[in-house]
Amino acid sequence: MKTESLIEIAKPGQRISREFYTRDVLEVAPDLLGKVLVVKNNDQSYYRYSLTEVEAYRGTEDKACHASKGKTLRTSIMFEEGGHLYIYLIYGMYWMLNIVTGPIGEPQAVLIRGIGDICGPGKLTKKLGINKLFYGEDLVTSERIWLEDTGIKPGYKTGPRVGIEYAGAHWKSVPWRYFC
DNA sequence: TCAGTGATTAGG
DNA sequence: CTAATCACTGAG
Numbered sequence: 001m002k003t004e005s006l007i008e009i010a011k012p013g014q015r016i017s018r019e020f021y022t023r024d025v026l027e028v029a030p031d032l033l034g035k036v037l038v039v040k041n042n043d044q045s046y047y048r049y050s051l052t053e054v055e056a057y058r059g060t061e062d063k064a065c066h067a068s069k070g071k072t073l074r075t076s077i078m079f080e081e082g083g084h085l086y087i088y089l090i091y092g093m094y095w096m097l098n099i100v101t102g103p104i105g106e107p108q109a110v111l112i113r114g115i116g117d118i119c120g121p122g123k124l125t126k127k128l129g130i131n132k133l134f135y136g137e138d139l140v141t142s143e144r145i146w147l148e149d150t151g152i153k154p155g156y157k158t159g160p161r162v163g164i165e166y167a168g169a170h171w172k173s174v175p176w177r178y179f180c
Numbered sequence: 181t182c183a184g185t186g187a188t189t190a191g192g
Numbered sequence: 193c194t195a196a197t198c199a200c201t202g203a204g
Contacts, residue, residue, distance in 0.1 A: 109199095
């Protein structure tokens with residue numbers, strides 16, 4: 001399936017349940033492509049966008065993962081059950097939207113880099129109005145943000161993750177970015 | 181290429 | 193308390 005059609009089609013679907021998120025992040029990340037992100041707007045309408053680009057961050061051994069330095073106040077949600085949101089501010093301006101994956105005790109998350117025709121993790125959160133108030137929100141039960149499965153499974157490519165120069169040669173090169 | 185902008189974190 | 197860092201973006 002082409003990216004073009006993903007941009008146009010954000011059809012209604014069924015809300016994704018817990019079991020989807022509690023799998024390993026390397027299984028969940030590619031499966032997220034084509035899923036529909038639904039966010040409640042201020043005026044009670046809803047934003048609906050297909051996910052087009054994501055990145056996986058996996059455990060304490062992954063030097064690019066914020067949990068690699070252990071549990072802190074900010075990263076504590078990554079140690080919880082998959083399906084929660086990990087939100088943080090970067091460069092004093094941009095909120096990053098991440099979906100926690102895996103079982104309790106295994107810190108993993110997927111950074112959402114692109115939705116619909118919006119490319120860039122900082123731009124999409126600005127558009128959706130995502131901020132620290134969404135920290136810890138549960139996609140399985142939330143009334144204001146969730147994911148739907150429309151049955152669409154787009155083809156995708158992989159590549160190295162972006163913006164992690166500090167992580168060392170190995171972690172900088174693993175192909176854990178997935179995009180349509 | 182490079183500045184903007186502020187929460188988070190480790191360290192004294 | 194201080195100071196460095198940072199999963200980005202847009203302007204030149």
